[in-house]
Amino acid sequence: xxxxxxxxxxxxxxxxxxxxxxxxxxxxxxxxxxxxxxxxxxxxxxxxxxxxxxxxxxxxxxxxxxxxxxxxxxxxxxxxxxxxxxxxxxxxxxxxxxxxxxxxxxxxxxxxxxxxxxxxxxxxxxxxxxxxxxxxxxxxxxxxxxxxxxxxxxxxxxxxxxxxxxxxxxxxxxxxxxxxxxxxxxxxxxxxxxxxxxxxxxxxxxxxxxxxxxxxxxxxxxxxxxxxxxxxxxxxxxxxxxxxxxxxxxxxxxxxxxxxxxxxxxxxxxxxxxxxxxxxxxxxxxxxxxxxxxxxxxxxxxxxxxxxxxxxxxxxxxxxxxxxxxxxxxxxxxxxxxxxxxxxxxxxxxxx
Ligand SMILES: NC(=O)c1ccc[n+]([C@@H]2O[C@H](COP(=O)([O-])OP(=O)(O)OC[C@H]3O[C@@H](n4cnc5c(N)ncnc54)[C@H](O)[C@@H]3O)[C@@H](O)[C@H]2O)c1
Ligand SMILES: [Zn+2]
Numbered sequence: 001x002x003x004x005x006x007x008x009x010x011x012x013x014x015x016x017x018x019x020x021x022x023x024x025x026x027x028x029x030x031x032x033x034x035x036x037x038x039x040x041x042x043x044x045x046x047x048x049x050x051x052x053x054x055x056x057x058x059x060x061x062x063x064x065x066x067x068x069x070x071x072x073x074x075x076x077x078x079x080x081x082x083x084x085x086x087x088x089x090x091x092x093x094x095x096x097x098x099x100x101x102x103x104x105x106x107x108x109x110x111x112x113x114x115x116x117x118x119x120x121x122x123x124x125x126x127x128x129x130x131x132x133x134x135x136x137x138x139x140x141x142x143x144x145x146x147x148x149x150x151x152x153x154x155x156x157x158x159x160x161x162x163x164x165x166x167x168x169x170x171x172x173x174x175x176x177x178x179x180x181x182x183x184x185x186x187x188x189x190x191x192x193x194x195x196x197x198x199x200x201x202x203x204x205x206x207x208x209x210x211x212x213x214x215x216x217x218x219x220x221x222x223x224x225x226x227x228x229x230x231x232x233x234x235x236x237x238x239x240x241x242x243x244x245x246x247x248x249x250x251x252x253x254x255x256x257x258x259x260x261x262x263x264x265x266x267x268x269x270x271x272x273x274x275x276x277x278x279x280x281x282x283x284x285x286x287x288x289x290x291x292x293x294x295x296x297x298x299x300x301x302x303x304x305x306x307x308x309x310x311x312x313x314x315x316x317x318x319x320x321x322x323x324x325x326x327x328x329x330x331x332x333x334x335x336x337x338x339x340x341x342x343x344x345x346x347x348x349x350x351x352x
Pocket of ligand 1: 040042043046065066067070097098099100101102103123124125126127130131132133134135136137138146163164165166167168171174257
């Protein structure tokens with residue numbers, strides 16, 4: 001069964017996400033002229049004897065990644081290594097890895113020769129279902145996460161679920177959290193399909209993963225095509241992220257991004273009930289059937305004051321109060337910018 005590609009319209013250039021049932025695409029990519037591959041070291045070691053065997057060693061840069069290395073120094077390292085291959089402006093940069101590899105190589109692709117052809121193969125579920133489209137590239141600067149960046153899409157994205165078999169359970173479920181978010185945002189029908197698919201997603205069933213991933217990208221596409229530069233509608237994708245980001249930073253990243261987003265959705269829904277825009281029945285239904293089953297890690301101890309302070313420092317927070325994206329009845333999304341700190345602390349202190 002074939003899952004159809006998706007074309008994403010962009011102000012920069014339109015691009016396509018392909019859903020791959022076998023590794024034939026890697027064979028083809030390795031035959032491209034003027035190409036340089038940049039591959040996450042862990043991914044390379046895990047897959048060099050299977051689907052990555054086609055990559056020519058002379059054209060390969062192995063990249064060690066970590067949040068600490070997602071910065072301009074690593075970008076400069078990459079410029080050096082790429083230029084050592086003496087490539088020309090018609091270079092094809094092919095990168096293979098998760099969101100960190102995407103952010104680093106996307107930044108390189110957007111800046112080298114003011115932009116070279118870039119093909120991205122996401123290998124984490126988070127990168128496949130969410131970050132691979134949207135055209136954002138981000139680097140950390142000192143302690144500021146994702147402070148520096150550009151808008152630059154790849155020309156092609158190839159999604160191949162076989163890579164996911166070597167992810168840790170926490171990294172896999174980080175992606176499941178984002179998958180849950182997008183399905184909820186698209187309404188009751190998609191939420192119910194997601195609930196039904198969860199056991200197969202958990203078993204890494206390829207066709208279920210490809211279908212659900214295609215759906216996630218279609219949903220994200222509907223938010224980003226109208227607002228590529230994130231000034232309005234795209235903000236709604238921050239559902240779960242207002243509390244989520246703050247929990248990540250106040251716990252020193254003791255929880256993965258997508259798992260923090262699940263906690264963030266639980267808390268945003270609690271506030272929505274308090275504000276009378278979400279019924280208790282809907283909150284309970286979503287928590288018990290979608291959010292709790294998508295949360296597989298032990299949530300670290302959360303310090304409410306520290307977390308609220310981090311919410312106030314979020315770069316997306318422009319108003320006087322705190323910003324919060326909430327789910328309302330009939331699966332409508334609502335954004336407020338005047339959440340009071342005391343109220344946010346109360347929500348964080350509640351048991352759930
Ligand atoms: N640009 C965007 O739009 C955007 C959106 C969301 C997140 N992000 C960024 O993405 C990053 C998080 O992404 P991520 O969760 O994909 O992280 P990641 O790239 O750090 O990957 C997570 C871990 O999994 C390993 N890994 C990757 N693929 C694997 C595989 N197939 N098998 C085994 N291990 C594998 C990596 O080496 C790493 O240890 C953050 O830096 C975040 O800021 C960017
Ligand atoms: Zn996210």
